[in-house]
Amino acid sequence: MSNDILFLAEFNGSAARSALELATGAAQLAAKSGGSAVALAYGPGASDGAAALGAQGAARAIVLGDDDRPAIGFAPAAAAAVRDADALALLAPATPNGRDIAAALVGLLDLPAFGPVRAARVADGTIETEQATLQGSVITTSRPADGAPTPSVVLVLANTFTPAEGGSGSASVEQAPGADDSALAKATVAERHEAEAKVVNLEEATVIVAGGRGVGSEEGFGPLRELASALGGAVGASRAAADAGWIPYQLQIGQTGKVVKPSLYLGVGISGAIQHRVGMQTAEHVVAINKDPDAPIGEFADLFVVGDLFQVVPALTDEIKRRKGA
């Protein structure tokens, strides 16, 4: 077994933020394991962009494919590359695409799976991970069982690693070995429907202003957008707001939406049901504004403001603009 750390690097024209985070994380782990960080790059732009992952510490990049197929279609090529690489661990983003490829690798190569994890480290020559389970009520530490095959497949939550900046390295780029024939490659995009407006990727946002049922309408999100803009952040929502059609499902945070880990999460008119909480509980700072003094979010927010969001949010936007202008 080598001591290399592989990571999935998704491209969508350019490298996804998850690719930069995982390159940084893989390089950190590889420094401990005595190996190299190696990218498995896929998606449009992967061939051209993979070398630049060297700036975050990737030594090599193996390109699985450049086309715009469903991510699971890259799994057979990923499996061939993983088999050849014989690495200690493989980091995958805990996104739907990342999970699909990771799951296929677990099934194709009989690998141990971890996550979604909030921390990963090298200890005693093996990988050790830390995960919030049972809706965050228990923190577990896990390792591969004795004699388990490698690499360990580790799903990593967004913002677990902060992309290294200022690096200038370049990864050596190679093409993946030929993929095995696999039925996994048979899924194809039959129809594509693009929304009119571009939707931000919440998993990449470091500041999120999220609105819930209390926002009351599509128009009600206007003041939240202004606040998010003043803070340099993005707008998200609870399932209730997405179900009501006030905001696209791409912006839903929670168990069945995005799992986010921003440095600041500001919840507005959100009660804080467990299904929402599991999508944001790893945020570094949580501020909540709610008119209900007994809202569950008041029990786990760092700062809980009881008040009318339609008054407090615009006032906060003005206050932040005033301070930034000063």
Next chain:
Amino acid sequence: MKIVVCIKQVPATGADKRYTDDLRLDRAGVEAIINPLDEYAIEQALRLQDAGTVETVSYLSMGPEQASEALRRALAMGGDDATLISDPALAGADEWTTAKVLASALDKLAPDVALMGMASDDARGSLVPGAVAAMRNVPLLSYGAELTVGGGEARVRRLSATGFDWVAAPLPVVASVTDQVGEPRYASLKGIMAAKRKPLETWSLADVGLSADDLRGGALTTVTDARPPEAKPPTERVENLPAAEAAARIADWLAARKLI
């Protein structure tokens, strides 16, 4: 056309949960339910059966004997029959083990669509559908907001970064669906009575053609520690302030943490 819905019994969402001394989930005395996200898979399958697209809806679960309660509850919602895989060798199973066992059982049941919820409430790895598809060498259609079948293929409507795609693959497939497929139906009293007479079989590991050796000791991962989350500092509360003052307090708080 036949669908097998894979379901998992989990501790109730609000239940007090803990690990045992040997670092496994303590199931004793904890109310158990069908994993809420699996109920959407059940609903999706039953809608296809209601529409006449699918003839048979079966359920499959792996777990201790008490997991048969979850299968009875699923049968009370609708569908035809159920199978529980239960074996002492499966205690402490991880995702790889679960996928291995379900894949072997599905080979035997041979459905056109093996349907699952998008994640389990307790672990949230979402890896089992993809691993099962890979082990069985059938296509994966994951995270469907809707599932359709017909013309020898299945399709799911899946959110993309900016809109949505219809992703298609030839049958048989493994598919997973989200909570956007529609609210799960309640079991009627008639359904509950009918469920008692529906076939529910229990299979051992040997019944699906696996031995304990095939499972490499039962799991490829091991939990080395389980502890409560770090205690957070108590919530700071701001109440009964005019909006402008409340806003100033929030701004001060953010500034003190260098967030603005």
